[in-house]
Amino acid sequence: EIVLTQSPATLSLSPGERATLSCRASQSVSSYLAWYQQKPGQAPRLVIFDASNRATGIPVRFSGSGSGTDFTLTISSLEPEDFAVYYCQHRSNWPLTFGGGTKVEIK
Amino acid sequence: EVQLVESGGGLVQPGGSLRLSCVVSGFTFSSYGMSWVRQAPGKGLEWVSRVSTSGGSTNYADSVEGRFTISRDNSKNTLYLQMNSLRAEDTALYYCAKQLAAAATFDFWGQGTLVTVSS
Numbered sequence: 001e002i003v004l005t006q007s008p009a010t011l012s013l014s015p016g017e018r019a020t021l022s023c024r025a026s027q028s029v030s031s032y033l034a035w036y037q038q039k040p041g042q043a044p045r046l047v048i049f050d051a052s053n054r055a056t057g058i059p060v061r062f063s064g065s066g067s068g069t070d071f072t073l074t075i076s077s078l079e080p081e082d083f084a085v086y087y088c089q090h091r092s093n094w095p096l097t098f099g100g101g102t103k104v105e106i107k
Numbered sequence: 108e109v110q111l112v113e114s115g116g117g118l119v120q121p122g123g124s125l126r127l128s129c130v131v132s133g134f135t136f137s138s139y140g141m142s143w144v145r146q147a148p149g150k151g152l153e154w155v156s157r158v159s160t161s162g163g164s165t166n167y168a169d170s171v172e173g174r175f176t177i178s179r180d181n182s183k184n185t186l187y188l189q190m191n192s193l194r195a196e197d198t199a200l201y202y203c204a205k206q207l208a209a210a211a212t213f214d215f216w217g218q219g220t221l222v223t224v225s226s
Contacts, residue, residue: 043216091211094166096154
């Protein structure tokens with residue numbers, strides 16, 4: 001099973017600041033990595049798929065990069081609606097796994 | 108509009124069984140793989156199981172292998188999860204999720220159904 005480790009666990013930032021979230025895989029997942037956003041009481045929402053592709057309706061301030069074992073989700077300038085928990089997920093093989101999440105909170 | 112609506116959750120005793128359903132609309136159900144993903148209270152996401160478009164291929168997390176069975180009825184646009192030998196650690200909100208094309212990435216999710224395993 002591939003283990004995904006997300007860091008930091010919590011990111012305290014102000015609106016307008018840049019957010020950089022990390023996801024590290026225990027072995028290579030090629031580019032088969034997705035990012036999801038989850039707000040309290042809501043289902044997850046796909047943000048990025050295959051490392052760097054924005055999902056439908058996702059603003060351009062969200063970008064993803066990386067391949068192999070190291071991946072980054074960047075939010076260039078935080079909007080109030082971006083404060084949430086973000087999870088990474090690989091699809092390299094079975095079983096699929098998710099990272100433990102990074103909470104982006106308002107400073 | 109794509110919709111996924113789960114049902115069947117509830118309170119069950121340890122060792123008991125439950126069957127979850129997920130009725131979908133707004134897309135051609137038979138063309139997409141589907142999964143169940145769960146989230147224990149206050150915890151992160153855990154993938155549970157996946158079924159192929161035809162239902163002929165399935166995969167499971169180690170934590171549920173041999174206890175849970177995923178299936179689908181394409182004529183009814185419905186996904187199922189049969190859960191047997193339930194344990195306290197199976198307590199979670201269970202989401203059904205639609206795959207993005209052929210990839211095991213999830214572009215649409217239901218709102219979840221809560222399963223509580225407790226005596």
